[in-house]
Amino acid sequence: MIFGRYPSRDKQDKAIAVSAKKFRSAVGSDTSNGLFGNMALYSRVSGSVGLITLQNPPVNALSAVVRQSLIDLMDRALSEPEVKSVVICGQNGKFCGGADIKEFRSDMTGPPLVPMIDRLELSSKPVVAAIEGVALGGGLELALGCHYRVAHSKTRLGLPEVTLGLLPGAGGTQRLPRLVGIPAALELITTGRHVTAAEALQLGLVDFVTDHNTIEAAVKLALSVAGKSLDSRRISTCKCPRPPYADALFEEAMQRVRRSARGAIAPVACVQAVHAAATLPFARGMEQEKQLMATLFTSGQARALQYQFFAQRAVSRWSTPSGARWDTSKPRPVHKVAVIGLGTMGRGITVALAQAGLSVVAVETHEKQLMEAKRVVSGMLERGAKRLGAPPALDKINYSCEIQAVADVDLVIEAVFEDMVVKKTVFRQLSAICKPGTFLFTNTSGLDIDELAAQTRNPELVVGMHFFAPAHVMKLLEVVYGRRSSSQAVATAMKIGKNMDKISVAVGNCSGFVGNRMLRPYLDQAFFLLEEGATPELVDQALEEFGFAMGVFRMSDLSGLDIGWKVRKAKEMVSKTHQDCRYSPLGDLLCERGRFGQKTGRGWYQYDKPGGRVAKPDPWLHSFLEKYRAQRGFVARRIDHQEVLERCLYALINEGFRILEDRIASGPEDIDVIYVLGYSWPRHRGGPMFYAQMVGLSRILEKLEYYHQLHLDIPSLQPCSLLRKLVANGRPPIHKWVEVIKNPHSHL
Ligand SMILES: CCCCCCCCCCCCCC(=O)CC(=O)SCCNC(=O)CCNC(=O)[C@H](O)C(C)(C)COP(=O)(O)OP(=O)(O)OC[C@H]1O[C@@H](n2cnc3c(N)ncnc32)[C@H](O)[C@@H]1OP(=O)(O)O
Numbered sequence: 001m002i003f004g005r006y007p008s009r010d011k012q013d014k015a016i017a018v019s020a021k022k023f024r025s026a027v028g029s030d031t032s033n034g035l036f037g038n039m040a041l042y043s044r045v046s047g048s049v050g051l052i053t054l055q056n057p058p059v060n061a062l063s064a065v066v067r068q069s070l071i072d073l074m075d076r077a078l079s080e081p082e083v084k085s086v087v088i089c090g091q092n093g094k095f096c097g098g099a100d101i102k103e104f105r106s107d108m109t110g111p112p113l114v115p116m117i118d119r120l121e122l123s124s125k126p127v128v129a130a131i132e133g134v135a136l137g138g139g140l141e142l143a144l145g146c147h148y149r150v151a152h153s154k155t156r157l158g159l160p161e162v163t164l165g166l167l168p169g170a171g172g173t174q175r176l177p178r179l180v181g182i183p184a185a186l187e188l189i190t191t192g193r194h195v196t197a198a199e200a201l202q203l204g205l206v207d208f209v210t211d212h213n214t215i216e217a218a219v220k221l222a223l224s225v226a227g228k229s230l231d232s233r234r235i236s237t238c239k240c241p242r243p244p245y246a247d248a249l250f251e252e253a254m255q256r257v258r259r260s261a262r263g264a265i266a267p268v269a270c271v272q273a274v275h276a277a278a279t280l281p282f283a284r285g286m287e288q289e290k291q292l293m294a295t296l297f298t299s300g301q302a303r304a305l306q307y308q309f310f311a312q313r314a315v316s317r318w319s320t321p322s323g324a325r326w327d328t329s330k331p332r333p334v335h336k337v338a339v340i341g342l343g344t345m346g347r348g349i350t351v352a353l354a355q356a357g358l359s360v361v362a363v364e365t366h367e368k369q370l371m372e373a374k375r376v377v378s379g380m381l382e383r384g385a386k387r388l389g390a391p392p393a394l395d396k397i398n399y400s401c402e403i404q405a406v407a408d409v410d411l412v413i414e415a416v417f418e419d420m421v422v423k424k425t426v427f428r429q430l431s432a433i434c435k436p437g438t439f440l441f442t443n444t445s446g447l448d449i450d451e452l453a454a455q456t457r458n459p460e461l462v463v464g465m466h467f468f469a470p471a472h473v474m475k476l477l478e479v480v481y482g483r484r485s486s487s488q489a490v491a492t493a494m495k496i497g498k499n500m501d502k503i504s505v506a507v508g509n510c511s512g513f514v515g516n517r518m519l520r521p522y523l524d525q526a527f528f529l530l531e532e533g534a535t536p537e538l539v540d541q542a543l544e545e546f547g548f549a550m551g552v553f554r555m556s557d558l559s560g561l562d563i564g565w566k567v568r569k570a571k572e573m574v575s576k577t578h579q580d581c582r583y584s585p586l587g588d589l590l591c592e593r594g595r596f597g598q599k600t601g602r603g604w605y606q607y608d609k610p611g612g613r614v615a616k617p618d619p620w621l622h623s624f625l626e627k628y629r630a631q632r633g634f635v636a637r638r639i640d641h642q643e644v645l646e647r648c649l650y651a652l653i654n655e656g657f658r659i660l661e662d663r664i665a666s667g668p669e670d671i672d673v674i675y676v677l678g679y680s681w682p683r684h685r686g687g688p689m690f691y692a693q694m695v696g697l698s699r700i701l702e703k704l705e706y707y708h709q710l711h712l713d714i715p716s717l718q719p720c721s722l723l724r725k726l727v728a729n730g731r732p733p734i735h736k737w738v739e740v741i742k743n744p745h746s747h748l
């Protein structure tokens, strides 16, 4: 997938593990034979071992040239009488990150992977995989074609194809169950989970694990197995162990993936392929794998998931309309951070910072809140540490009720109430107390960053750092630059996000930023649909069938109706008369009756008790809606799923186009990453802007025009001019939209 972004830096990780080069010089290898092709290196070590090193930075992906080189070099090793065994490794401490995903959208030239791995397995000389760093996807399938596998203890192994909308189509679905058994293979292939070397050893996926020089260990093994029979080492010839409860296992796995995949087809195909391994001879299983792969490979879901893969990496190459950029802006080192306000968000942020190894000063207003926060934060850290088998970072945090305690920190993250007056006071205090140069970041979910910056002596140090709840779990961070934010402040926020293992997206300052701004028209449409005759159940069912984990009303019950109510009251939307544009007070009316959702046991649904989790349709709510419609002159009509999706999703997408037009997001991939990671937009649909491309921009435009004509009092349904322009420009593919945005006269 190509993006209108800057190319990434060459990320060769020179520090990783033990390189093949080092080993070759240590054992005095014969490299006189030099390079074969330009993506793999051949040399002879210890006299009789042919060493093939994959060379395709940054992850030694199996591009066409690499595959060809591997075939040529294997032929060479087999033809040299002095060579008795072969070791395959990867350059720079990375065995192989799998097939080259970029090739999937091209013509896929070059030798195919499946016969290449089959030939490798058939080799008369033993082949040992020396696995360092990663062995993922096609990389692990290559290793499964080898006769032995030696891994470094820090290696991660896995078959993550399902996360790209595919299955391990180079024999992985057939060899893995034969090697590790059906239960483990099903779990690994349907989830795409990476395993550590220790777990791989336990599963029987690798034969040896070393803490030392992997290639040395592999060569030693290669020397010791030279000339021995390979009959039992060719996985394809082994019978797949089939436990007596296998049928139940497959049934359970199928139910699990159907439940959790929410319409994604790859996990289902993965179960079917492993089933083939369990029931068919290898060759027929491979046929089945091929057929299933062909269906997945050409599906829109695979395209969407691969787009997300690259989009999540592309967002790190940020830029702003004023010209600040990721590659010309240097972050400042940060060692000590303060968090102000230890409520829901402040606690999670404190945990994320401490887990990233930063010293934290955590500040609350009163001793009671402080102690409660300390108890909760410590519990979160302890549970996290237990999962990782590491000590909890409790000593990283100092708690205080005195805001003066932040005087010497490098950076502050403010997470007090979402109230401009309160936040302004805090920013004035911080500006007076903190040492010069301290970055002042805010976790506001939509207030004006410039207004907060204006309270400080150095507005260039102020940036929004919008976390998502729970802050120590959710991967997404919106980094919001204001009019005067310095590029160094933005770069520092992006860097801190990376240190916390977040995916950060730099966005401009506007009400609600990207995510919450797009949510507004989506929520409005859901309310309007209730007014026109829908029920919360109908709307939620349509959205859940589309792939959302939860429909809008179930989600609203979970997060609390009062949160939106407070925001609407603060914006004086509740008390205002709305003459020009339609406003639904339904949410406000529920809140006025104390129906805040799960926490009060009543909301858009009913629950068995306050805090209950199981949403049931509520007859009270239905009759309330009927009375409401009667009083306000709405005539209930039949609303179908298609209308729900078109009204809710197209209104949200339309706002996305406005955001692009306003240059709040620098490209559609920013929006799509935010929606997939922050708002549970179904990943296999790529994100709202990718989905718009899949549906067709003309259709979105046509439908918005249609609904806007029916509802002239809903401005968010009026198609945005960028959408019109893109359609007028011949509906360019998504990676070309930025050209149209940047050049208003573009005809591409
Ligand atoms: C009618 C048609 C019929 C068709 C039939 C089709 C038959 C086709 C048969 C093909 C059979 C092939 C089956 C197969 O083998 C499938 C695969 O192998 S799919 C790939 C599986 N591998 C992965 O999913 C791994 C993806 N990568 C990662 O998870 C991480 O990158 C990794 C853990 C390796 C490293 O992480 P990190 O150090 O954090 O670096 P980055 O993630 O930032 O990556 C750095 C850089 O590298 C790019 N990259 C990574 N992996 C790949 C890859 N496999 N291919 C291409 N490029 C890759 C990544 O995008 C980054 O570059 P950017 O420029 O920043 O984007």
Ligand SMILES: NC(=O)C1=CN([C@@H]2O[C@H](COP(=O)(O)OP(=O)(O)OC[C@H]3O[C@@H](n4cnc5c(N)ncnc54)[C@H](O)[C@@H]3O)[C@@H](O)[C@H]2O)C=CC1
Residues within 6 Å of the ligand: 340, 341, 342, 343, 344, 345, 346, 363, 364, 365, 369, 415, 416, 417, 418, 419, 422, 426, 443, 444, 445, 446, 466, 467, 468, 469
């Ligand atoms: N709750 C959510 O899901 C999300 C909230 N946010 C934003 O994060 C911020 C905090 O939200 P929540 O954690 O939900 O609020 P909260 O109400 O749970 O916590 C706010 C905390 O700040 C403390 N506080 C208030 N004034 C203070 C001061 N002057 N000094 C120190 N502490 C002070 C309060 O005692 C309280 O514990 C808000 O700006 C909100 O919009 C952002 C993303 C998601």
